[in-house]
Every structure is written in C-alpha cells, then in structure tokens.
Amino acid sequence: MTSVRPDPRQAAPAPSPKPEWWRGAVIYQVYPRSFADTNGDGVGDLPGVTARLDHIASLGVDGIWLSPFFKSPMRDFGYDISDYRAVDPIFGTLDDFDRLLARAHALGLKVIIDQVYSHTSDQHAWFQDSRSGRNSDKADWYVWADAKPDGSPPSNWQSVFGGPSWTWDARRGQYYLHNFLPSQPDLNLHNAEVQAEVLATARFWLDRGVDGFRLDAINFSMHNPALIDNPPVTEPGKRTRPFDFQQHIHNQSQPGITDFIERVRLVTDQYGAFTVAEVGGEHAEREMRLFTEGERRLNSAYGFDFLYADQLTPDVVRQAFETWPEAEGVGWPSWAFSNHDAPRAVSRWAAPEHRDAAVRQGLLLLMALRGNVFLYQGEELGLPQAEVPFDRLRDPEAIVNWPQTLGRDGARTPMPWSASAPHAGFSDAEPWLPVDPRHLALAVDAQEADAKSALALTRRLIALRKASPALRLGSFVLVAAPEPILAFERASDGQALICVFNLSPNRQTWTSFAGGRVLAQVGETDPASGQLGPYAGLILEQQA
Template identity: 65%
Template sequence: MTAQPAPASLARPVTASDPDWWRGAVIYQVYPRSFADSDGDGVGDLNGVTERLDHIASLGVEGVWLSPFFTSPMKDFGYDVADYRDVDPIFGTLADFDRLVEHAHDLGLKVIIDLVFCHTSDQHAWFQSSREDHAGTHADWYVWADAKPEGSPPSNWQSVFGGPAWTWDARRGQYYLHNFLPEQPQLNVANPDLQEALLDTVDFWLDRGVDGFRFDAINFAMHDPALTDNPPDPTPGKRTRPFDFQLHLHNQSQPEIPDFLSRIRQRTDARGGRFLVAEVGGGQAESEMKLYTAGPDRLNSAYGFLYLYADRLTPENLAEHARMWPGEEGEGWPSWTFSNHDAPRAVSRWAPEADRKAFAEMALILLMCLRGNVFLYQGEELGLPQAEVPFERLVDPEAIMNWPETLGRDGARTPIPWTASSPHAGFSPVEPWLPVDPRHVPLAVDRQEADPDATLHVARRAVALRHRLEALRTGDLILIETAAPVVAFTRGDGDAAVLCAFNLSGEAADWSPPSGWRVEEAVNGGDLSGSLKAYAALVAVRA
C-alpha cells in the first residue's frame, strides 16, 4: 500500500518541548489487529500501522494510542500478556515497533501504548513459576488462596467474563484469582518485588521512545487480602452475568493503588513530557478517576464509561459530565471517548440508521468541544456504525458468552475500510480475522477523501477547530440552561470564550442563542437563527 502525505494545512503545533502537550490533546486509538494488514495474513500488524500513520496525522491529532501488541496467546486478543517486553509475531518485531515510533515522531505524533498491569496470561513465565512453587521468586506475584474446608472457592467474587473469579490449580493445590478470563490470572500488585518488575517494564518502553501509557483496568490492580465476600448490589437493572449482582468492594478498588501510581509517575517524570492515563470502570469510577489523578504526583488523566456504555446521548449525560469535573483546585484532568474497542460504536447506540451520517458529524464536533482530552477511536472519523458479525464468526469471549443479549465487542473491532474497490476494502488481500461489514465499504477512506461532504472532512475540521480555539482545549465548561433535546455550554471566558450548541435529536428544535456571537463552525444547519435543525451543531466565537 502507498501512504498518502498528510495535508500541510493540518499540521499540528510543535509540542515536542512542552511537558504539558497532552492537556486538551486529541489521541487517536488504533486497534492493531484491525487497522492494516501489511503481510497478507488477515491480521493487522505494526508495519500496517506505520504505513497508515499519514492518515492519522492528516486528522491533526497529537498522538496515537496502540492497543496491546505484546506476546500473547490471544485468549483476550492481547490483553492476556505473556511477555511485556516483546512483540507478538502476529504483529511483527521490536524492530517494527521502533520504526513505527520513529515514523510517528517524524510526523509529529506522540505514541501511547497500553500496559495491562492487573493481570497477565497464564502462559507468562511469572505465572508458570508461581504455580510450581509456594516459596519461589514468583510465589506471591499472583493471588493464590486455599479452598474453603468443603472445597469451594475462597470468596464469592465473580469474573467480569462470567462465572467465579477463582480457578483451582492442581499443581499448586490452591485457587488463583482472575477478574477476567481464567487464562488471565490476577497479579498481586501489592507485592513490592512485582512492582519493581512492572516499573522496569515502564522503563523498557520509555527507552524505546514511547511518549505515554494507558493503564488498562487499573482499578483491578489490588485486592482485599482478607478475601472478604462482596455484598450484593441492591440496584435494579439488567444483569447479563453473575458479576452484575455484586458491589465490587473487595476484589478491586483498594486504597493502596494510588501509591503504586505515584511510583509510576516518578519514573516517567524523570523522562519529562510523558502522558499517563487510567482506564477506570465500575460503580466507583467517578471517585477513583479523581483519586488516581489528584495532585501533581499521580496519573495525568483518567477516563471511564460515562459515554461508552450509555444507551442514548442526552443532555443529562452532559450535565453529569460537567458535574463530575468542575475544575476545582487540585482536581485531576479528565479524558473522554464515545467509542473504543470494548464498547459498541456510538453511532449505532445513539442514532437510527437513516440518521447516522448526520449524527456522526454532530458527535465529532461535540466530542472536540468537551473539556478534557479526547480519544478518537479508529473508524470514528469515517462515521462507521457497529459492524454486524454473524455468530459463527464471533471470536470475542464476552460476545460469545452474552450473545444475543449484547452487541458484543467484535462489532467494534472489525477491519478499517481503506479502498472500496479492493478485496476486503483494502484491509488485507485475504479473508480478515473478522469480516468487513458490507455497510462499511461505501465509507472507505478513499471514497471519503474524494467527497468534500464526507464525514472524514468534518472530522478534520473538528480537530482543527479544537487547535484553533484554545478555550476548547483548556477552558472551563459552563452549561447553559436549555430545553431538551438541545444542549449548550460555553468554554473559557472573556473575549476568548466559545459558545457550543447541539441538537441531539432527529427533529428541528427551538433555541434562542445569547447575543454577541458569530458562527465559527457548524454542521447540519447549525446557526444562530433561533432554531437548530436535526442533529445540528454549532461553535461560535465573540462577534
């Protein structure tokens, strides 16, 4: 494949010497298995990412976040790590990674990678050693416990992926904890020797030029050593797995986690200008996101699932957003995303099929107007809907377990369509690991490049708008009282303030704007006339 140069007009400001380059930044998430296949085996790889980095740079984003590419048996598609310091052969080699980083830096892109520090694969050498010896070097690097007298698991803790969070291991004669798959044994991150090994992993990737880390499910990193049973969750709601029946007070979210995060921050601060972000989900996400980012010695940012798992986009979502992060003294810095590899694509959750293009473009403008960092998931710039993957092609263990009750994760992980006329939309010359949805083919990058009205060009305008108006990157967010389905707010203050307004519905809505503004950017008929058309968005500056 031949990479096309990024348009010169979309060059980002130089940030290499700015230690706070990440504040208000837009980071593009790449799921490497599905981005671009350079070697014709049906699976995306690091060289494929490198060959397509110019597309990412053309969006005007500051950086790229790579989902795991480490050595792994792929039971959870890379989130079961067998070697933190090597590349799985399906993705390439360490030399391929080094070339990716070099090319990204040449394009002005920062490189963020995932670190999965709450569990490993059961094939990791640490676990193999731990299961063999009660007193060896790695004996306490995982969470082991004796059976209850009658042989049942040590506690009532349940796995995210279904069933008990404990599996019996005959070699060691004990149960081991796994908050996710049985093939993902839980690390005992409270162990100081293990912490040193994890910090050495941070150093390893910093030495290779990495600019930051996303810490996957980091609130699962430690557990209650007393193995206290979790209480039942009294909140009514849909429950698709045993995990949903409990309040997760003891198998995660322990008070010692911030101290470990501070140790990570010390390591990265010694290098300068690195970005650290936590993924935090669950019932205590709001307090934990703030805890993990409070003050100058913890992570730079955190993101949760306020939008990712929302069935609808409503003014209440935005009100909750503003309430959660008001910008108080000592408060950390949030990050936001509407879609990622773990959640069904936003346009399919939030808009009827006939309105998805208009909705996708409104949502792109809205995302870029939020206070905090922005994570843009691959394909979001194309307006891709959730792919339909037939049951016989599902590979995600969560999707298979909960089918057909949930949309699953496979539909958000299908290959990116690059060229509409090529086999498999230009992703690979052979059948990909997940099928290309036929509805994605007309949305291929080459088709949208040639269409001035395409969603791709709106995405570029939205990112450029965020760079052009500093208030959108770092200014305060103040909600304006409106009637649903309109949501409006200002960013920043004084002459530099920005007015943002959005119609979240498929019908026109009355809205009386304040005086003294002129439209800087708009989609779907957004204007200051007193009415916002269906899925209209506008961003205005002082007249």
C-alpha cells in the first residue's frame, strides 16, 4: 500500500471566515449618570464606570454601550448635545474617557457610544450661529421655516415630548423644528455640510479607539422639506400625547436617510466598527429592515418590540421575528427588554409576587433569541422599576405626561452596589434620583455570594450562549404551541435546541417535548410529563 505525503507547497484550504465580533454578542448598557459616582456630587461619572468595569467583565459580556456623556446642558440628560467632541464636566474629561476605553479593552470589552445626528442642544455653537440671522454661516444647518400667514407654525407636526414641534425664534423671525424638546433643535441633515461635519465627529471618536456606534433616533434625522401636514391616526388605540394622534410620515422616516446611512457605513467600515440603529414609531419594522439591508447599510437595528410591550406573549415574539426573516439581504437584529427609555421589563410583564420567576425567565429568553443582546444595567440583578415620587422626577417626558404608571426615571435610578452602604454604594452624596429601598436586597454584594441569585444566573446563561453555536449564531424557527407557551428551535453547526417558555403565572402542560439534554432551565419544569410551572423555561439539546 502506497502512502501519499501532502505537498508542503500546496496551499491549505482557506479557513472559514470568522464571524464578526458583534454578531450574536451580548452588550451591556451603561447609563453613566446612574452607574457609579466617584466625586461625591450625586451623579455618576466616567471614572465610576472605569472603577466598575470588572463587574461588567465578570458577566462574560462582549462589550458595553455607553449612553451619552458629551457636553450638554442636560435638559434631556445628555441627548441634547452642545459639543459632540467634548465630555461634559459632570462626567469627567476626555482623558477620563481614554482611561475608560483603555481599561475596557484590557478586559476584552468592546466600547460602543451614542451618536445623535437628528438634533443638538440649542446651546450648541452651530445653533447659536444659525439663529443669529438668515445670512449666517450656518443659516441652513437647522430646519427653519416662515410662519403661515396667520402666524401659526409651518405645519401641524407634534413633538414627542408634547406640544407643537415648532418654536418661534424672534432673532430670525422664523420657526425652528424640534421633534423632541424645544431646547433640542433638529439638524438639517439634508445639508451636505452638516452630513460632512457629523461624519467628521464619528471619525474623531473612532480615531480614539471606540468600537462602534448606536445611532439614536436615526429615523428622525430627516424631514419632508415641503412641510406637509401629517394626517391623523384613524385607528382606535391608546393616546396619551398629541404626538400619538398623527401618522408621522412627513416629520421623520424620509427616503434620504438611507443614503446618509450608507455614508456612515463607509466611514465605520474603515475602522471595522459596529453600527446599530435605534428605530421607533409606527413604521419601525419596515425601517429597521431598510436601514440594515444589504452590505452597505448598518450592521444591526433594534426597535421597541419588547421595550414598550405591556405584556410578553408568544404573539409579541412572533411579530418581532417576522421583521427579521433569515433571507438574503436582510440585516441582523438586536434585542433589548429594558433600557434607559423604557420601564424595566419585569415590572411590565409580571405582578410583584411573581417577580423572581419572571426575572429568571426573562434572562433565559433574552439569551436564547437570535440576534444581539443588549442587557441594561441592573437587569442582571433583577431590579424592578423603581418608585420615584413626583417631587423627585427629573425626566421631562414623565413630568409633562404625569401621572403615568411607569416613567423613564424609574429605570434610571442608581445602580445598587452595596446593601449596607449609604445610597447603595452608588455615591457618598444624595443621588440625583433616589435609591428604591427594594433594590438594596438585590445589590451586587448581596448577590455575589449566592449561587442561586439572578447575578449568578446571568453569568451562567451568558457563558452558555457564548459556548453554543446555535444560541449565538443559529437559525430561529417558531414551533406551534398553545398560548401562553412560547416554543422555538435554534440550530447551527450540528447543534439543535428546543427552547420552551411558559409566559404566564399559571402552571401549563406541553406534551410535545421530544427529549434531549437540559442545557438550562428556570422555574419548575418536567419535560417527561410536559409540566411547566409559572414563568418557567428550559433549553433542551436535541439528540442527534
């Protein structure tokens, strides 16, 4: 028998391309104001984030998303930017940011930051120049329009935060557009000079070493220059703001946004940076697909499918995934159950007596979904929505729309680090928002030594997701099941999983289990008998 030795000059087969770091990643959202305060002013800061990065790294996440820390008068807590390239003194300095970035990278964490291209603060130098006169250097960097003959605003467009989205400016003798607060004038992103300047800002941060951007409210970044009135909403539904009474087809979601997005992608691709869009509104599903379509647009997008859902049902999951079919040219989704703009999921989806079970199920479900995972600070602790009395509210939307059952401030209260330290170890001073007493028992130090805690479960589930090709990158197929049972299959590289959840506080039976090895379970589950306890869930690896 003759053996044949391989010719060393012959090239070996090319290895399969390694998936991008962000595909299937778990990214931890840090809201700096509420994470950790190091200078005793009651507001979290960048050195506080740096000091607590070890906690984040211990979860096993791939990176962090850092909410705005830029210079701002803080009318909307950082989303009203007065200087895109400066750190607000309340958070620290550029040197503090560089130290945070270096420490995160040393721990193996990627760093994603916000870019807000739809609007600035009215204190931004660009707006100060623009409002100074119709012949100023930046006269058309913002959206200005004359009054109607009767003096009323140029269109009927309504602001997200209440009232008309037009404010009169006596210096120019015109109205300016603001889709949010009057102190957040909209940039005119139709202007090529404005586009060039915001892209230069992106390069400024990429040159410093950031690994990606979350594009805030990107579907608000362009308007219809004809200033046509929005039509009314005719379908029945809950309406709590004037904004809710209109179909927003002229003040947002314009065709030119995709061309701009492609310019953003050309820049970020030069650095290998990740891009994810935040997309809300009645056309979110269509726009998320549009903004991530093909190879020239954004890497990913997320909407408010889960963030604004009052109940978690199989139908909510089904509708969310119908937006992201596994087809050629369709982008990659991202998912969040909670963030700084939405009440915490456990308080929306479960009664207080079922909170612990619902927390565990929520963590398991989030880690089982196809796409990227955004885990909001405190979610790993199972924090419920904090109760903030009216006289301590800081969120302008919550104040304007009070009384709401759940506002944004309740998701922004200080991170509880210590059950016994003053102000939960967040600060030596009275925090900008109060610590909810219920959060003390859920503090990091109270859970560290408990192998059965939500914190310990989070670490185990993230490790499982990273080790499982099916969970991180696999296909997603819903399995027929009677409500309130949610079932779906994940599969990749020869691994096949069945994921089953009882999305209710009542015991359920599902007799379609095909057997297999239990990879993870929460609550009372018995695959042999098909029993699923309240808010129970499990992942089974199917037999080959």
